[in-house]
Amino acid sequence: MENHKITRIRVQTTTSNQIEVKNLSHAYQTRRALDSVSFSVSCGEIFGLLGPNGSGKTTLFRILSTLMPVTSGTVCVLGHDLTTEVKAVRSLLGVVFQHPGLDGKLTVVENLRHHGHLYGLAGKSLRYRISELLERFGVADRAKERVELLSGGLQRRVEIAKAMLHSPRILLLDEPTSGLDVVGRRQLNDYLGALADTENILVLLTTHLLDDAEVCNRVGVLDAGKLVALGEPDELKAQVSGDVVLIECIDNEVLCAEMTERFDVSPVLTDNLLRVECERGHEFVRDLVAAFPDEIQSVRFGKPTLEDVFTKLTGNPFF
Numbered sequence: 001m002e003n004h005k006i007t008r009i010r011v012q013t014t015t016s017n018q019i020e021v022k023n024l025s026h027a028y029q030t031r032r033a034l035d036s037v038s039f040s041v042s043c044g045e046i047f048g049l050l051g052p053n054g055s056g057k058t059t060l061f062r063i064l065s066t067l068m069p070v071t072s073g074t075v076c077v078l079g080h081d082l083t084t085e086v087k088a089v090r091s092l093l094g095v096v097f098q099h100p101g102l103d104g105k106l107t108v109v110e111n112l113r114h115h116g117h118l119y120g121l122a123g124k125s126l127r128y129r130i131s132e133l134l135e136r137f138g139v140a141d142r143a144k145e146r147v148e149l150l151s152g153g154l155q156r157r158v159e160i161a162k163a164m165l166h167s168p169r170i171l172l173l174d175e176p177t178s179g180l181d182v183v184g185r186r187q188l189n190d191y192l193g194a195l196a197d198t199e200n201i202l203v204l205l206t207t208h209l210l211d212d213a214e215v216c217n218r219v220g221v222l223d224a225g226k227l228v229a230l231g232e233p234d235e236l237k238a239q240v241s242g243d244v245v246l247i248e249c250i251d252n253e254v255l256c257a258e259m260t261e262r263f264d265v266s267p268v269l270t271d272n273l274l275r276v277e278c279e280r281g282h283e284f285v286r287d288l289v290a291a292f293p294d295e296i297q298s299v300r301f302g303k304p305t306l307e308d309v310f311t312k313l314t315g316n317p318f319f
């Protein structure tokens with residue numbers, strides 16, 4: 001399957017094809033889990049909410065999936081207010097939770113059939129829809145196997161097929177790639193990309209994995225309940241200038257002072273590494289090592305990643 005990262009969406013943005021979140025806040029007793037978060041996502045987009053553990057992803061996911069009420073701010077889903085039109089919103093949503101929602105003792109088809117019945121689907125049309133979805137998610141040949149015998153990656157795809165049974169226009173997924181190996185993650189991301197692309201579905205997923213965010217059309221970066229960045233992955237990375245150099249040394253404070261004096265750079269200490277953004281990083285690394293040969297233990301250098309974006313915006317390492 002082709003890589004969908006390169007797909008650039010051209011969608012008309014109107015409230016009727018968008019999720020619009022405005023100034024959404026949420027607190028558990030005194031703990032603030034979301035702090036005035038605003039963003040919108042359009043049909044045809046695959047949007048990733050990226051953030052470290054505890055940043056508020058699941059809280060936002062629970063509110064969007066109507067499991068928790070909006071207590072402050074507004075959410076509008078394809079033109080329907082999430083507070084006053086919960087039923088209308090629910091019919092538009094397919095939801096995949098972080099913890100598996102399949103019955104392992106039942107076969108793939110049985111799981112889907114039961115779910116279809118809950119949505120009032122039956123008979124020939126249900127059979128047709130199930131086989132169409134199993135085909136689409138590459139699990140048709142496993143249809144009659146018990147779910148517990150499938151790999152984690154295949155189970156996740158069956159879950160997505162299940163969430164898509166009633167033909168929702170929006171697919172919400174909480175950490176869909178957690179527990180999957182690299183290949184399983186890549187395949188899943190490709191399937192989700194294809195879904196957004198070919199069916200004009202709005203796919204909103206949460207992840208704490210930077211690789212997952214790279215395949216999204218746009219990402220929103222959450223840190224401690226605040227949306228600290230919003231945009232296309234490449235756009236966000238372009239905010240970090242030039243190259244990123246990470247230096248491990250014997251004494252951070254001493255080297256930081258000496259470097260600042262000698263070179264035109266502003267090192268930042270994160271996670272016990274000195275981090276420098278600069279143009280022509282390769283030349284800087286050469287000059288740096290020549291200038292402080294005894295103080296530097298190792299130097300890493302590369303193009304900015306989303307991790308660098310997060311570190312730049314929050315001053316914290318991403319984990």
Ligand code: ADP
Nearest residue numbers: 028031033051052053054055056057058059060
């Ligand atoms: P994430 O999914 O990004 O890991 P969560 O939305 O689960 O983040 O959590 C955000 C914050 O809210 C964390 O500080 C977490 O400890 C807190 N939190 C989450 N659920 C509850 C709850 N039911 N009661 C109290 N605090 C909670």
Ligand code: MG
Nearest residue numbers: 057058059175
């Ligand atoms: Mg979570």
